[in-house]
Amino acid sequence: MSTLRAWLSDPNPASRRQARLGQAWLAWQRIRRNRLAMAGLVIVGILLLVAAFAPLIAPHDPLVQDLSRRLLPPGTPGNLLGTDDFGRDILSRIIYGARITLYIVALVAVTAPVIGLLIGTVAGYFGGWIDATLMRLTDIFLAFPRLILALALVAVLGPGIENAVLAIALTAWPPYARVARAETLTVRSSDYIAAIRLQGASAPRIIAGHVVPMCLPSVIIRVTLDMAGVILIAAGLGFLGLGVLPPTPEWGLMISSGRKYLFEQWWVATMPGLAIFIVSLGFNLLGDGLRDVLDPRSASR
């Protein structure tokens, strides 16, 4: 263990891999000192574990209905968080719902930031009419409220989890493009870009190898902070019946179905609501912590 630590913190790394792992080790040291970020990381970690081992953890099948046991309150033996209007176990549904939430979050996280980063860096690097065209396009997308645009897209594409992801990704990229462009503008006139240009590097090489690494930290921070919003929009689409289709145990859908019983059987809507709240909080805390760790201004010190 101590030799591993010495290897990681060696000021004179002997290989590319050691240098990279050493930097990751330093970042991990910084995030470990930040308690709130660690809390966020723990919540996200638990979400990952729950999603991975859902069949082992869940006490019941999330889809099996038992109308003789409908709307049981939390604490009932066998149904820790109670049952919903079809007698399905709410805890099991929340546990399986974690998979869907994570699926949506992961798909959005690998599409929207990539589109945004590409458009933002290309616009910022080239400037001129390319910049103007791409940024006006971004403005058009930004001019619509996100949920409304997602609603319109889902209405055209039809409800379903893939279409919900597509709609969210298509509405989520403009802020990343903005962030990436702003970062690119500060980077592109720097001496190290002038130097690599003078070495004869092509524009794609400069953008991918030199500009993107500088934009990545701000985009990653933005992504983790936005994850809460993505979960909420996915839940919102589910709530409106335009996202995931019943009987899939999606959290927003579960809140929607509990709405009818909100006053008498509050737990049906509250339990998935709490799940959304905790996971959103986890991503937000993690995002805040990552900002402290990855921010180029603090990392250079």
Next chain:
Amino acid sequence: MALIEIENLSVTFRAKGQEVRAVRDVSLSVGAQESYGLVGESGSGKSTILRAICGMAPVTGGTIRIGGQPVPTPRGRAFSAQVQMVFQDPYASLHPRHTIDRTLSEPLAIHGIGDRDARVVQALTDVGLPPAFRFRYPHQLSGGQRQRVAIARALMLRPRILLLDEPTSALDASVQAEVLNLLNRLRAEQGLTFLMVSHDLAVIDHMCDRIMVLQHGRTVEEIAHADLAAARMTTAYARSLFEASADRMLDGPVEPAR
């Protein structure tokens, strides 16, 4: 034949309807393996001349020839292999998220040159850095070490011409001398041609065979090294620049401080 020939070069920046004529009708020629200095106060257009050669400033008149050939626009890889530049601020000229290894091997990758490991290690040794620094990041190096890396990077493609844009003005005095001596050594070893910009006549005096004094984008005077040492200048402006740094020049060549 002169290696660098510049004839009646003019550079004009346009911003918000205003025109700034940064360089006006400057002509100079630098022979192979010569070291040529451009001196002047800030805003005199000396750095702009270097940037114009590299295609980083808008040339509005005149011609630039390297080895008798007019430079192409955009400059292209053949130009990169001949002309390289060392920038003023070593804290800004190295990519903060790339290791020294990546910074030095990238030019080789761009030009499709093999045997990168050996050449990177050789380049580090040439500029007096231990090979153990190879996988460090720039923030783990001091200013002088960074400038050595920047010089190594400029030499990776084995260019004939090195443009030096105040290569030592961001460094403190003792490190300055070390870097200047390193540059002189490399010029002798690799047969380089220097075109160097500085506001400090003492630095130029230590480095250059011929000097051009610039003011407001115009040539004031061209002085040979012997005339500078003997304080034989014809214009009042060049003399005032000389007097401002004379006390340091009369100490003789800059010695590395210990």
